[in-house]
Amino acid sequence: xxxxxxxxxxxxxxxxxxxxxxxxxxxxxxxxxxxxxxxxxxxxxxxxxxxxxxxxxxxxxxxxxxxxxxxxxxxxxxxxxxxxxxxxxxxxxxxxxxxxxxxxxxxxxxxxxxxxxxxxxxxxxxxxxxxxxxxxxxxxxxxxxxxxxxxxxxxxxxxxxxxxxxxxxxxxxxxxxxxxxxxxxxxxxxxxxxxxxxxxxxxxxxxxxxxxxxxxxxxxxxxxxxxxxxxxxxxxxxxxxxxxxxxxxxxxxxxxxxxxxxxxxxxxxxxxxxxxxxxxxxxxxxxxx
Amino acid sequence: xxxxxxxxxxxxxxxxxxxxxxxxxxxxxxxxxxxxxxxxxxxxxxxxxxxxxxxxxxxxxxxxxxxxxxxxxxxxxxxxxxxxxxxxxxxxxxxxxxxxxxxxxxxxxxxxxxxxxxxxxxxxxxxxxxxxxxxxxxxxxxxxxxxxxxxxxxxxxxxxxxxxxxxxxxxxxxxxxxxxxxxxxxxxxxxxxx
Numbered sequence: 001x002x003x004x005x006x007x008x009x010x011x012x013x014x015x016x017x018x019x020x021x022x023x024x025x026x027x028x029x030x031x032x033x034x035x036x037x038x039x040x041x042x043x044x045x046x047x048x049x050x051x052x053x054x055x056x057x058x059x060x061x062x063x064x065x066x067x068x069x070x071x072x073x074x075x076x077x078x079x080x081x082x083x084x085x086x087x088x089x090x091x092x093x094x095x096x097x098x099x100x101x102x103x104x105x106x107x108x109x110x111x112x113x114x115x116x117x118x119x120x121x122x123x124x125x126x127x128x129x130x131x132x133x134x135x136x137x138x139x140x141x142x143x144x145x146x147x148x149x150x151x152x153x154x155x156x157x158x159x160x161x162x163x164x165x166x167x168x169x170x171x172x173x174x175x176x177x178x179x180x181x182x183x184x185x186x187x188x189x190x191x192x193x194x195x196x197x198x199x200x201x202x203x204x205x206x207x208x209x210x211x212x213x214x215x216x217x218x219x220x221x222x223x224x225x226x227x228x229x230x231x232x233x234x235x236x237x238x239x240x241x242x243x244x245x246x247x248x249x250x251x252x253x254x255x256x257x258x259x260x261x262x263x264x265x266x267x268x269x270x271x272x273x274x275x276x277x278x279x280x281x282x283x284x285x286x287x288x289x
Numbered sequence: 290x291x292x293x294x295x296x297x298x299x300x301x302x303x304x305x306x307x308x309x310x311x312x313x314x315x316x317x318x319x320x321x322x323x324x325x326x327x328x329x330x331x332x333x334x335x336x337x338x339x340x341x342x343x344x345x346x347x348x349x350x351x352x353x354x355x356x357x358x359x360x361x362x363x364x365x366x367x368x369x370x371x372x373x374x375x376x377x378x379x380x381x382x383x384x385x386x387x388x389x390x391x392x393x394x395x396x397x398x399x400x401x402x403x404x405x406x407x408x409x410x411x412x413x414x415x416x417x418x419x420x421x422x423x424x425x426x427x428x429x430x431x432x433x434x435x436x437x438x439x440x441x442x443x444x445x446x447x448x449x450x451x452x453x454x455x456x457x458x459x460x461x462x463x464x465x466x467x468x469x470x471x472x473x474x475x476x477x478x479x480x481x482x483x
């Protein structure tokens with residue numbers, strides 16, 4: 001049996017890591033973006049971003065004041081010995097991290113507008129579950145900012161619209177989002193499955209590191225094509241103009257129903273935060289990345 | 290052009306500014322997001338008194354992370370929030386309160402630009418997400434009102450020093466950087482969107 005405190009502490013540690021330290025692939029993409037920009041205004045935005053990232057690390061403060069909605073992805077080994085403690089540990093950790101790190105309290109009751117004060121509430125923190133082989137537990141946290149969440153899009157295309165229709169919808173969504181989601185963004189695309197499935201896939205696509213393309217060549221090619229096209233829009237950092245509108249486009253898919261072509265688009269701001277850890281059956285753990 | 294300005298701002302201070310100019314702002318600024326904007330207009334429409342005087346001041350679209358240490362509020366992170374959510378209220382707020390500068394990110398719309406033109410105000414942007422950098426220029430939390438709205442939505446009274454670079458995005462002549470950029474973006478993509 002595993003001490004529930006171990007899972008709780010791991011969760012606190014990865015929440016803290018996620019909100020303060022950006023993943024290396026994101027930092028590298030931002031540095032490359034800074035080097036590629038030519039206009040003063042775009043360079044100034046990226047310089048502020050890079051300075052901010054460094055400063056956040058050195059004083060150990062959250063990189064952005066919007067520490068997001070706390071979303072967990074739990075890959076549970078079928079024979080992991082602490083399954084019944086996972087949910088309560090994640091909820092407790094969210095409460096503790098809110099006062100300790102600190103996080104901004106972002107969980108608001110939609111009917112009363114009352115802020116719970118500790119980032120917990122009905123269904124929040126949200127947990128995406130999956131059961132895998134083995135006896136360990138892999139946890140990933142994605143603190144998801146509101147500005148980039150507000151421009152997420154979903155559309156039920158018809159099969160006749162085809163992949164060309166999907167591309168147009170993605171381009172239109174980025175044009176509509178303009179400067180609002182704090183570009184340069186990561187664009188996560190989920191295609192197929194159904195309305196709910198495509199949106200979950202779009203969210204999961206945001207977790208894939210920027211230096212990893214889809215393993216399927218046709219999809220990897222479309223990711224690159226969209227990456228280049230979207231950066232030609234000139235929307236640029238913060239929508240103030242420039243060469244970098246997106247840091248990456250990640251596409252995931254599920255088989256679609258014969259009659260439907262659902263497409264979901266999730267955005268992550270440049271502060272694309274995520275952190276993971278594995279808890280082993282003997283109670284030890286390892287923070288990943 | 291680069292300007293160093295201090296609140297309260299005069300009409301001529303802001304009429305000098307043009308889109309693309311950079312401002313470093315010092316003095317007192319007030320944070321306000323959706324809920325605070327709504328409350329401001331509710332109070333004004335009933336002829337009530339606001340807790341602070343907005344005349345010549347700057348409103349910062351920001352929901353900071355603050356921490357109380359020995360009875361004093363410390364700002365941990367305080368970047369701007371998406372300004373379009375306040376588009377609904379900003380015309381009336383600028384008109385009724387005499388605010389001279391709005392600081393946010395992501396752009397604002399036609400009605401705010403109209404108010405900037407009619408009443409002499411500007412909309413500026415600080416880099417979204419650059420929250421620790423922003424917090425560095427906040428030298429003091431002078432007070433807080435409406436904490437019942439929650440930490441992010443409360444009206445924080447902040448003393449800032451050389452807060453910037455703030456890019457002038459909507460000037461008092463109706464020009465709007467995002468509008469220009471967005472128009473060009475649609476033109477560039479028209480070949481594929483047809």
